[in-house]
Amino acid sequence: GTHHWIPRSQRLFGGQIIGQALVAAAKSVSDNLYAHSLHCYFVRAGDPKVPVLYQVDRIRDGRSFTVRSVRAIQHGQPILICQASFQMLQPSPLQHQFTMPVVPPPEDLLTVEELIRLYLSKPDLAEKYKLGLNKLLANEVPIEIKPVNPPVFYKLTASEPKNLFWVRARGYIGEGNMKLHCCVAAYVSDFAFLGTALLPYPGYRAQFAASLDHAMWFHSTFRSDEWMLYECESPWAGGSRGLVQGRLWRRDGVLAASCSQEGVLRVKPVTRPSKL
Numbered sequence: 001g002t003h004h005w006i007p008r009s010q011r012l013f014g015g016q017i018i019g020q021a022l023v024a025a026a027k028s029v030s031d032n033l034y035a036h037s038l039h040c041y042f043v044r045a046g047d048p049k050v051p052v053l054y055q056v057d058r059i060r061d062g063r064s065f066t067v068r069s070v071r072a073i074q075h076g077q078p079i080l081i082c083q084a085s086f087q088m089l090q091p092s093p094l095q096h097q098f099t100m101p102v103v104p105p106p107e108d109l110l111t112v113e114e115l116i117r118l119y120l121s122k123p124d125l126a127e128k129y130k131l132g133l134n135k136l137l138a139n140e141v142p143i144e145i146k147p148v149n150p151p152v153f154y155k156l157t158a159s160e161p162k163n164l165f166w167v168r169a170r171g172y173i174g175e176g177n178m179k180l181h182c183c184v185a186a187y188v189s190d191f192a193f194l195g196t197a198l199l200p201y202p203g204y205r206a207q208f209a210a211s212l213d214h215a216m217w218f219h220s221t222f223r224s225d226e227w228m229l230y231e232c233e234s235p236w237a238g239g240s241r242g243l244v245q246g247r248l249w250r251r252d253g254v255l256a257a258s259c260s261q262e263g264v265l266r267v268k269p270v271t272r273p274s275k276l
């Protein structure tokens with residue numbers, strides 16, 4: 001696996017490693033099987049200077065379900081261990097899902113880049129914020145994001161640990177390759193996910209934040225290059241860790257996937273300039 005967007009932390013982006021691990025697992029199963037879940041642990045930081053080797057173990061090929069175990073390896077050591085399970089399409093009379101939250105459509109909202117440009121155009125914006133916003137703008141991520149409740153970047157306001165944004169992969173993937181859409185959704189699902197646990201604590205900034213594990217369940221067909229609503233919430237934080245849970249909704253209200261992640265969050269108080 002080669003690298004796309006590299007975060008400022010200079011560790012490999014977790015979503016990229018999960019997405020590529022799922023690509024590797026998916027290549028080892030037959031075409032009539034579809035990913036329905038994955039469970040991963042990030043055991044070492046990924047090094048952006050070298051590629052990642054994905055080693056797949058064929059754990060079991062069952063009649064309906066097939067399980068693969070993938071190790072992502074760099075410098076001879078695992079950086080991620082991932083179990084992925086695939087199933088052949090099977091109908092069922094049992095069918096239910098939660099209801100998608102009612103939010104404005106993506107066409108009525110601004111992308112993160114448009115929001116940043118809007119803030120940068122404000123004549124009264126302090127210099128110290130301009131630098132941070134320009135750094136964010138230079139961050140070329142292969143995902144488009146439209147926050148439903150855009151954050152006010154320079155205001156320290158605590159909010160509930162809940163977040164909603166429209167997301168889609170940049171570029172065209174097209175219909176047909178459901179395995180690829182799941183891999184791209186795995187990439188997308190790790191982006192801006194753990195930050196949900198920090199929303200109630202504007203007085204602290206993350207000194208060290210990294211995902212420890214990530215799990216996903218795929219429920220229906222979807223296209224990751226079309227807008228999906230990502231509903232994120234953090235039911236708990238403590239012990240220098242935060243738990244986040246997410247639901248990816250197709251815009252027609254069908255629940256496409258569910259995600260869970262725990263991350264290490266080491267924070268320090270934001271220092272405000274003295275008024276003297």
Ligand SMILES: CCCC(=O)SCCNC(=O)CCNC(=O)[C@H](O)C(C)(C)COP(=O)(O)OP(=O)(O)OC[C@H]1O[C@@H](n2cnc3c(N)ncnc32)[C@H](O)[C@@H]1OP(=O)(O)O
Nearest residue numbers: 011012013014015042043044045046194208209210211266
């Ligand atoms: C949030 C974006 C989502 C992402 O994509 S994150 C990328 C995917 N996830 C990862 O890369 C995580 C990979 N896993 C790992 O790196 C390791 O397993 C992991 C989680 C660091 C745990 O390894 P350990 O050896 O147990 O590391 P550690 O927790 O002792 O140290 C990690 C860093 O924290 C620091 N630390 C330790 N105790 C601390 C304390 N009490 N207060 C403040 N900082 C502390 C420690 O120095 C270390 O920092 P650094 O890595 O040296 O810069």
